[in-house]
Amino acid sequence: MNWAEIQQFAADATIALASFCFIVVLVRNMISLAQLLIAAWVFATRIQPSESARELWQRYADLALPISVIAPAFNEELSIVDSVKALLSLEYPDHEVIVVNDGSKDDTMGQLLRSFDMVPCQRKQIANLQKTEIRQTYISRHYPNLLVVDKENGRKADAANAGLGFARTPLVCVIDADSIIEPDGRLRAAEPFMHDNGRLVAVGGAIRVVKGSVVKGGSLQEIGVAKGLVPRFQVVEYLRAFLTALVANAQTDTLMLISGAFGLFRRSTLVEIGGYRHDTVGEDLELVVHLHRHLREQKQPYRLAFIPDIVCWTEAPAALKGLDNQRARWQQGSMETLQRHRRMILNPRYGQIGMLALLHIVLEDILGPPAELLGYLVLPAAALMGLLDPMMAVAFFFEAIVFGSGLTVGTLALEEQQLRRTPSARDLMRLGLAALLENFGYRQVNLWYRIQGIRRFLRKDATWAAVPRVGFDAG
Known part of the structure; x- marks a missing residue:
C-alpha cells in the first residue's frame, strides 16, 4: 500500500467513524424524544392526581400486605440514624425494618446500637442467600419492628440477600441506607399489589437528590435545590431518567431498572431466583434483567410497575470526586449484565425485552459513550481537514447539545406538571439553567467516567470504590 492509498484509507476511516458517531447520537436522541412523548401522554391520560396520604390510609389500611x-449499610455513620428514623416513621400499617450492617469500618454499628437501644437476639433466617457470615442480630427495646443484622463485609448485594433471608413478609422493600422515602411512599408502592392478580413482581419509584433540602430527625422538612452545580446537574439527570425513560419503559413493558435506592418486590420471587447476584457491581440492573429472564423462561405471566409519585430522596456525590467512581461502576455493572444475559439480546423468546429493551442498553452503554465522546473530536477535525461538510459537524453539536437540552427542559415541564417537587419558580429556573450548562463540560466528563467503566469491565476489575458521604445535614 503506497502513501496515497494510506491517506485515502485514513480519510475513508475518518469519514466512516464520524458518520457512525453522528448516527449513534441521533438514534439515541430520537429514542429519548419518543420516551418524552410517551411519558407526556401517560401523564396526560393515565396518571391521575395522587390521593393524599390520609385518603390512602383510610382506603388501604386494612388491605395493606405486610x-x-x-x-x-456500609460506612453510613453520618446518616444512618436519620435514615432509620425515617424508615420507622413511614406511614404503613404493618412493617418491619431490617438494617444490615455490611461490615462497616466506621461507627455505623455503634450509632445503631446507641441510638435505638439495641440488644442481641436470636432471629433465624428462613432463606440463606448471603455468602458471608452473620455475626449477630439485634432487636430494639423501643422499636420492636426494628431488626439490625451485623455481618461480615460482602458488598451491597450480599447485604440485601442477608436481609431478604430474615424477612418473613409477602413484600420486601430494598432501600439504600443513605435514602429517605416520603412518608406515604411505601403505601403508594404497595397499592398496586392490593389490586393485583398475582402477576405483579416489582414496583419502582422516582429518585431525587436530597442535597439542598432540610432533613431533621430522619424526616424531609423542606425541599430545596443544592447550591453546587454538580448536585444540580444530577437532579436534572435523575429527572430525565425517572420521569421520561422509566415512565415510558413501564408503559411499553420494557422496564429494565428498579433503582437500588428504592424498590418493592414480591419476596417469594426474589428468593426463587436466589436474590441479588454477588459477582457484579450493578446488582440492581442485573436483578431486574434476571427477573425478566427467569419469568419468561418459566412462561409465567408477570409485570413490573413504575410509579413516579413515589419519591425517594437520596444522598448523591457532592463533587466530581465520588461521581467518577459511581458512574464508572454503573457503566461496568451494565456491561456485566449484558455479558451475562447476552443470549437474550435479539432473541424473540424474550419478547420486547430481548428485541427492544436490551438492544437499547447496548446502544446506550456500549456504543453510546465512546461514539459521543469521539464525535466531539472527530467531526470538527474531519471538517477542518476538508473530509466532511462543516454543516455535519454543526449538526452533531446541535443534536448532542441543543436538542439534548430541549429534551431535558421538556422533562422539567413534566415534573412541574405531575410531581411539583421543585419548591419555587426560582428553583425551577436554576434547574433549567443547569439543564443547559451540563452540556458544556459536565456531560463530557461523565462520558469519560463511563469510558473508565468500560475499561474496568474489560480488565475484570471487581473492586468497589465507595462514594464519599457527607450526610443529610451538609446542605
Missing part, C-alpha cells in the same frame, strides 16, 4: 424494609 412489608419488610431492607436497608444495607
Whole structure:
C-alpha cells in the first residue's frame, strides 16, 4: 500500500467513524424524544392526581400486605440514624425494618446500637442467600419492628440477600441506607399489589437528590435545590431518567431498572431466583434483567410497575470526586449484565425485552459513550481537514447539545406538571439553567467516567470504590 492509498484509507476511516458517531447520537436522541412523548401522554391520560396520604390510609389500611424494609449499610455513620428514623416513621400499617450492617469500618454499628437501644437476639433466617457470615442480630427495646443484622463485609448485594433471608413478609422493600422515602411512599408502592392478580413482581419509584433540602430527625422538612452545580446537574439527570425513560419503559413493558435506592418486590420471587447476584457491581440492573429472564423462561405471566409519585430522596456525590467512581461502576455493572444475559439480546423468546429493551442498553452503554465522546473530536477535525461538510459537524453539536437540552427542559415541564417537587419558580429556573450548562463540560466528563467503566469491565476489575458521604445535614 503506497502513501496515497494510506491517506485515502485514513480519510475513508475518518469519514466512516464520524458518520457512525453522528448516527449513534441521533438514534439515541430520537429514542429519548419518543420516551418524552410517551411519558407526556401517560401523564396526560393515565396518571391521575395522587390521593393524599390520609385518603390512602383510610382506603388501604386494612388491605395493606405486610412489608419488610431492607436497608444495607456500609460506612453510613453520618446518616444512618436519620435514615432509620425515617424508615420507622413511614406511614404503613404493618412493617418491619431490617438494617444490615455490611461490615462497616466506621461507627455505623455503634450509632445503631446507641441510638435505638439495641440488644442481641436470636432471629433465624428462613432463606440463606448471603455468602458471608452473620455475626449477630439485634432487636430494639423501643422499636420492636426494628431488626439490625451485623455481618461480615460482602458488598451491597450480599447485604440485601442477608436481609431478604430474615424477612418473613409477602413484600420486601430494598432501600439504600443513605435514602429517605416520603412518608406515604411505601403505601403508594404497595397499592398496586392490593389490586393485583398475582402477576405483579416489582414496583419502582422516582429518585431525587436530597442535597439542598432540610432533613431533621430522619424526616424531609423542606425541599430545596443544592447550591453546587454538580448536585444540580444530577437532579436534572435523575429527572430525565425517572420521569421520561422509566415512565415510558413501564408503559411499553420494557422496564429494565428498579433503582437500588428504592424498590418493592414480591419476596417469594426474589428468593426463587436466589436474590441479588454477588459477582457484579450493578446488582440492581442485573436483578431486574434476571427477573425478566427467569419469568419468561418459566412462561409465567408477570409485570413490573413504575410509579413516579413515589419519591425517594437520596444522598448523591457532592463533587466530581465520588461521581467518577459511581458512574464508572454503573457503566461496568451494565456491561456485566449484558455479558451475562447476552443470549437474550435479539432473541424473540424474550419478547420486547430481548428485541427492544436490551438492544437499547447496548446502544446506550456500549456504543453510546465512546461514539459521543469521539464525535466531539472527530467531526470538527474531519471538517477542518476538508473530509466532511462543516454543516455535519454543526449538526452533531446541535443534536448532542441543543436538542439534548430541549429534551431535558421538556422533562422539567413534566415534573412541574405531575410531581411539583421543585419548591419555587426560582428553583425551577436554576434547574433549567443547569439543564443547559451540563452540556458544556459536565456531560463530557461523565462520558469519560463511563469510558473508565468500560475499561474496568474489560480488565475484570471487581473492586468497589465507595462514594464519599457527607450526610443529610451538609446542605
